Amino acid sequence: MASLPSLMPMFPDQCKGGDSEEKSLSLFVTEDGDAALWMCFRGKCGWRGSTRAFADSQSLSGSLKPITKVKIQREITVENLQLEPLCDQIIGYFAERLISRETLQRNSVMQKSYAGDQLVIAFTYWKHGKLVSCKYRDSNKKFWQEANTEKIFYGLDDIKDKSDIIIVEGEMDKLAMEEAGFRNCVSVPDGAPAVVSTKELPPEEKDIKYQYLWNCKEYLQKASRIVLATDGDTAGQALAEELARRLGRERCWRVKWPKKNKVDHCKDANEVLMFLGADVLKEVIDNAELFPIRGLFNFKNYFEEIDAYYNRTYGYEFGLPTGWRALNEFYNVVPGELTIVTGVPNSGKSEWIDALLCNLNETAGWKFALCSMENRVREHARKLLEKHIKKPFFDASYGGSAERMTVEELQQGKKWLSDTFHLIRCEDDSLPSIKWVLDLAKAAVLRHGVRGLVIDPYNELDHQRPASQTETEYVSQMLTKVKRFAQHHSCHVWFVAHPRQLHHWVGGPPNMYDISGSAHFINKCDNGIVIHRNRDPAAGPVDQVQVCVRKVRNKVAGTIGDAFLLYNRVTGEFMDIDEPSGKR
Numbered sequence: 001m002a003s004l005p006s007l008m009p010m011f012p013d014q015c016k017g018g019d020s021e022e023k024s025l026s027l028f029v030t031e032d033g034d035a036a037l038w039m040c041f042r043g044k045c046g047w048r049g050s051t052r053a054f055a056d057s058q059s060l061s062g063s064l065k066p067i068t069k070v071k072i073q074r075e076i077t078v079e080n081l082q083l084e085p086l087c088d089q090i091i092g093y094f095a096e097r098l099i100s101r102e103t104l105q106r107n108s109v110m111q112k113s114y115a116g117d118q119l120v121i122a123f124t125y126w127k128h129g130k131l132v133s134c135k136y137r138d139s140n141k142k143f144w145q146e147a148n149t150e151k152i153f154y155g156l157d158d159i160k161d162k163s164d165i166i167i168v169e170g171e172m173d174k175l176a177m178e179e180a181g182f183r184n185c186v187s188v189p190d191g192a193p194a195v196v197s198t199k200e201l202p203p204e205e206k207d208i209k210y211q212y213l214w215n216c217k218e219y220l221q222k223a224s225r226i227v228l229a230t231d232g233d234t235a236g237q238a239l240a241e242e243l244a245r246r247l248g249r250e251r252c253w254r255v256k257w258p259k260k261n262k263v264d265h266c267k268d269a270n271e272v273l274m275f276l277g278a279d280v281l282k283e284v285i286d287n288a289e290l291f292p293i294r295g296l297f298n299f300k301n302y303f304e305e306i307d308a309y310y311n312r313t314y315g316y317e318f319g320l321p322t323g324w325r326a327l328n329e330f331y332n333v334v335p336g337e338l339t340i341v342t343g344v345p346n347s348g349k350s351e352w353i354d355a356l357l358c359n360l361n362e363t364a365g366w367k368f369a370l371c372s373m374e375n376r377v378r379e380h381a382r383k384l385l386e387k388h389i390k391k392p393f394f395d396a397s398y399g400g401s402a403e404r405m406t407v408e409e410l411q412q413g414k415k416w417l418s419d420t421f422h423l424i425r426c427e428d429d430s431l432p433s434i435k436w437v438l439d440l441a442k443a444a445v446l447r448h449g450v451r452g453l454v455i456d457p458y459n460e461l462d463h464q465r466p467a468s469q470t471e472t473e474y475v476s477q478m479l480t481k482v483k484r485f486a487q488h489h490s491c492h493v494w495f496v497a498h499p500r501q502l503h504h505w506v507g508g509p510p511n512m513y514d515i516s517g518s519a520h521f522i523n524k525c526d527n528g529i530v531i532h533r534n535r536d537p538a539a540g541p542v543d544q545v546q547v548c549v550r551k552v553r554n555k556v557a558g559t560i561g562d563a564f565l566l567y568n569r570v571t572g573e574f575m576d577i578d579e580p581s582g583k584r
């Protein structure tokens, strides 16, 4: 039969106590000596296992039948641990931290002689009135815990049947809470993790670092409000997060530690007690706020934003004016919104958007990402340069008698083009997907600070969809992606979509519901605009363009209505009707 000394060399301490060389390996051998069970209590290690010894073979590792229900805790008492009542010196140490003799007594804080001449503080851990563990603290703030004892919360019996409880990160904080009138408080037994784990929650029996939580499950079941008053540092906040993950975020609250001077915040309950007093500590707990749950918010989470909106400190609250007086009344460009632009072929949709971008750049310095699949780069450059320089690019018949832009103007214009626009283009034959476009647009926002994205036109994108998905569902999902992009990056998106073939078209502007594909275009967009021009000289001037604002979701930025602009064929500029060419 194997005995304990003969077993020991078989169980090397895997982690060797880590940096602190803390002795944390617990080994239990059953009374008959037939089986052994071991566990390392260091959170980062957690090595555990079990084995049986067989008298005939003397083998420990030959047969590894799992051992279940083997008790590993020692029986401990105040007497067998040789704990003593606190001496005046240690009571004085606590008094400096504003922890009273009464609080120490009620929590059975004791002392123990250690290594001959040293006195250490003994924080006793009780469960159902029975001593189950003890944690020591020496004068150098070094902690260690009685080996082979159950890990539980400090002060556990104080939260029995309580619906409202507080969890802190150290015994001193638990005692400090009592000075502020809170007995319904427990401390975790062994500190905080460095960071929040990115892994899924392990099953209970494998959740070594948080074994104390599971050991105290019955005490926590009735709690409907759990205030996580862990330390304000990163580790303390990581601990709060890990506790909330296990306890259920919906019943957790968190505290904001107040400032202890002009610069620094208190880091824990004991510091608040020492620097600001018991009343402030009470206030901190009374003012605890709900632990955030991803996706669940309250308006008060946005009060700063609402105030800034009210005071118009964000800028562009009413949208950026378009540059045309006739249109500003109806449409202004709000960052983060989606404008769908439609119109029959050749109505001037692309031209009008280009002219708008030029205006926005001129008035507010906005930069743009252009995903204009139909345009050749050099032709698009020509159209933009003509609008910017207000002269024709070529000496050609469309320019009439107007002077062509000079080489110097072209040079200056090229610099403006490079500074203002970023091109999203699919260099090979394949059609770009919306995801591809939005990923590049995101890069343009982050890298170049673009404020607007033009996707012109929609039907030049790859719209393959699973057989099970209808076109309506597809359009809805695609527009949701576009809107999310716009909102997340405060980037305005102009999306050009063609109307379906209009069989009985009599020359009037099409309807937003005529957009081929889906009614979602009008449903989902923030702004819907139809660009239309008269082609019948008998019906009115042919250079007149009708900008029909058919939908404006944000009443602060505009309203439904039609604006009329004049198109200059020579420079591609759009002007207010009473405005001379070249002026805005």
Ligand SMILES: Nc1ncnc2c1ncn2[C@@H]1O[C@H](COP(=O)(O)OP(=O)(O)OP(=O)(O)O)[C@@H](O)[C@H]1O
Pocket: 343, 344, 345, 346, 347, 348, 349, 350, 351, 352, 374, 498, 533, 542, 543, 544, 545, 567, 569
């Ligand atoms: N009001 C107008 N009067 C005369 N010509 C115009 C007018 N508006 C645009 N054009 C001309 O019509 C042509 C097409 O313009 P543009 O590419 O902007 O139209 P579109 O609506 O985007 O067309 P498509 O749907 O085919 O892409 C251009 O040559 C442009 O100069």
